[in-house]
Amino acid sequence: MRLFAAVLPPPAATVELAAAVAPLHALPGADQLTWTGRAGWHFTLAFYGEVEPETLPELYTRLGRAAHRNGxxxxxxKGGGTFSNRVLWAGASGGLPPMRRLAESAAAAGRRAGVSMEQHRVYTPHLTIARNRTDIDLAPYAAALATFEGQAWRAGELSLVRSNPPQPGVPGARPRYDTLTSWPLGE
Known part of the structure; x- marks a missing residue:
């Protein structure tokens, strides 16, 4: 199964972001982007890819320890940006140093559990809003989010999420995410 560790924003935060994103759907080319929905909004901390079921008990143990060690x-x-004009994202502010430490702990938990972490990169906190598979310039979209700033919220859980790919051949189908389990931070 395809898994990742994440921080999930609370519903109030996604409502605020949805209100900021709604006007972007009126920008030129918006209908050609693949938009993520509120149900899929998350901050990926560590991407594990395909994980064998027999690895899960050790991964659960390691992630539980990581959550316990991070408050x-x-x-x-806050704001927005792009990755190589392929991904439009919303950013974050506030507790970025502890979020980065949690991301490193989640990646280390995966490695210690035996998950191949070959795709591991320097952590950039972001929540994917849309993907661009065309040549649409995403700069105006990111600029429209530049002044967005939501209300502060408490990130208090580390979640292990399963990514279910979209159904092939279904126009507009999106991946579905199921939270397998969550651990409270610092407890």
């Missing part, structure tokens, strides 16, 4: 922190959704 809760304040976050807020």
């Amino acid at each position: 809760a922190f304040q976050l807020r959704l």
Whole structure:
């Protein structure tokens, strides 16, 4: 199964972001982007890819330890940006140092559990809003989010999430995410 560790924003934060994102759907080319929905909004901390079922008990143990060693922190959704004109994202502010430490702990938990972490990169906190598979310039979209700043919220859990790919051949189908389990931070 395809897994990742994440911090999930609370519903109030996703409502705020949805209100900021709604006007972007009126920008030129918006209908050609693949938009993520509120149900899929998350901050990926560590991407594990395909994980064998027999690895899960050790991964659960390691992630539980990582959560215990990292305390809760304040976050807020803020601004936006792009990755190589392929991904439009919303950023974060507030407890970024503890979030980065949690991301490193989640990646280390995966490695110690035997998960191949070959795709591990320097952590950039972001929440994916849309993907661009065309040549649409995402700069105006990111600029429209530049002044967005949501209310602060407490990030208090580390979640292990399963990614279910979209159904092939279904226009507009999106991946579905199921939280397998969560651990409270610092407890």
